[in-house]
Amino acid sequence: MKRFSGRVAFVTGASRGIGKTIAERFADEGAKVCLLDVNGENLETTISEFKAKGYDVIGQTADVSVREQVEAAVRAAVQTFGKIDILVNNAGIIRDNLLYKMTDDDWDAVMNVHLKGAFLSARAVQKYMVENRYGRIINISSTSALGNRGQANYATAKAGLQGFTKTLAIELGKFGITTNAVAPGFIETDMTKATAERLGVSFEDFIAYNAAQIPVGRIGKPEDIANAVLFFAMEESSFVNGQVLYVAGGPTN
Numbered sequence: 001m002k003r004f005s006g007r008v009a010f011v012t013g014a015s016r017g018i019g020k021t022i023a024e025r026f027a028d029e030g031a032k033v034c035l036l037d038v039n040g041e042n043l044e045t046t047i048s049e050f051k052a053k054g055y056d057v058i059g060q061t062a063d064v065s066v067r068e069q070v071e072a073a074v075r076a077a078v079q080t081f082g083k084i085d086i087l088v089n090n091a092g093i094i095r096d097n098l099l100y101k102m103t104d105d106d107w108d109a110v111m112n113v114h115l116k117g118a119f120l121s122a123r124a125v126q127k128y129m130v131e132n133r134y135g136r137i138i139n140i141s142s143t144s145a146l147g148n149r150g151q152a153n154y155a156t157a158k159a160g161l162q163g164f165t166k167t168l169a170i171e172l173g174k175f176g177i178t179t180n181a182v183a184p185g186f187i188e189t190d191m192t193k194a195t196a197e198r199l200g201v202s203f204e205d206f207i208a209y210n211a212a213q214i215p216v217g218r219i220g221k222p223e224d225i226a227n228a229v230l231f232f233a234m235e236e237s238s239f240v241n242g243q244v245l246y247v248a249g250g251p252t253n
């Protein structure tokens with residue numbers, strides 16, 4: 001019997017990067033997994049990969065910031081697997097710019113994906129978790145929540161997710177549902193690759209520069225974040241609620 005046998009995990013932004021690795025770890029540990037992503041092409045590729053590995057997987061192309069799409073994806077997951085035990089709000093985007101250059105659209109897009117997306121997903125899923133008196137909600141925040149140059153929108157959204165996490169912990173705890181957040185530091189994904197491009201430096205130099213600032217002397221990998229998510233998702237973690245775990249190779253970076 002594997003650690004998550006019999007469990008159903010719903011992961012947003014799961015077609016690549018951290019979300020894909022989280023979904024893969026759950027599937028590897030016996031969970032049935034529902035992948036949601038706005039990028040249908042990447043999603044198809046990931047689903048094929050997962051099926052080839054023998055995982056029990058379904059996928060939905062949907063935008064987390066659109067209520068109808070999120071609710072339809074959650075309904076489809078419950079129709080297929082009968083329930084959702086674990087929700088990981090991972091979908092994210094960056095639209096970095098210094099405040100004076102940040103557009104209304106840069107602001108709204110980031111708020112919509114991170115904050116509205118997590119809200120819509122959690123609201124749709126909690127209904128089934130409350131019925132089952134069991135649930136694990138894990139939100140992906142960031143060290144940027146503590147402030148980061150060029151990320152007024154993203155830092156605000158990631159700090160907002162921490163308040164959202166603590167409030168859900170208070171509201172949903174009595175139904176056997178815990179809500180926690182993982183706040184990653186620098187993780188090697190397409191997102192950080194895009195940041196290097198925007199700054200006009202090679203990804204290798206960007207990685208070396210960042211690794212030198214991190215106490216453990218290396219940058220993070222998606223697996224580092226998946227490990228922390230799995231800890232919060234474990235049945236045995238039922239007394240851990242409303243916490244933010246920084247996974248950053250040091251206290252905050």
Ligand SMILES: NC(=O)c1ccc[n+]([C@@H]2O[C@H](COP(=O)([O-])OP(=O)(O)OC[C@H]3O[C@@H](n4cnc5c(N)ncnc54)[C@H](O)[C@@H]3O)[C@@H](O)[C@H]2O)c1
Nearest residue numbers: 013017018037038063064090091092142184186187189191
């Ligand atoms: N990479 C890092 O260093 C880092 C650090 C801290 C936090 N994070 C957070 O971790 C999460 C995953 O980041 P990543 O590095 O894997 O990024 P990524 O860009 O590789 O993956 C993000 C995924 O989210 C999907 N997505 C974007 N908008 C969406 C929408 N509206 N609806 C549904 N899916 C959508 C994308 O298609 C993509 O598959 C994000 O929330 C990010 O903010 C990343």
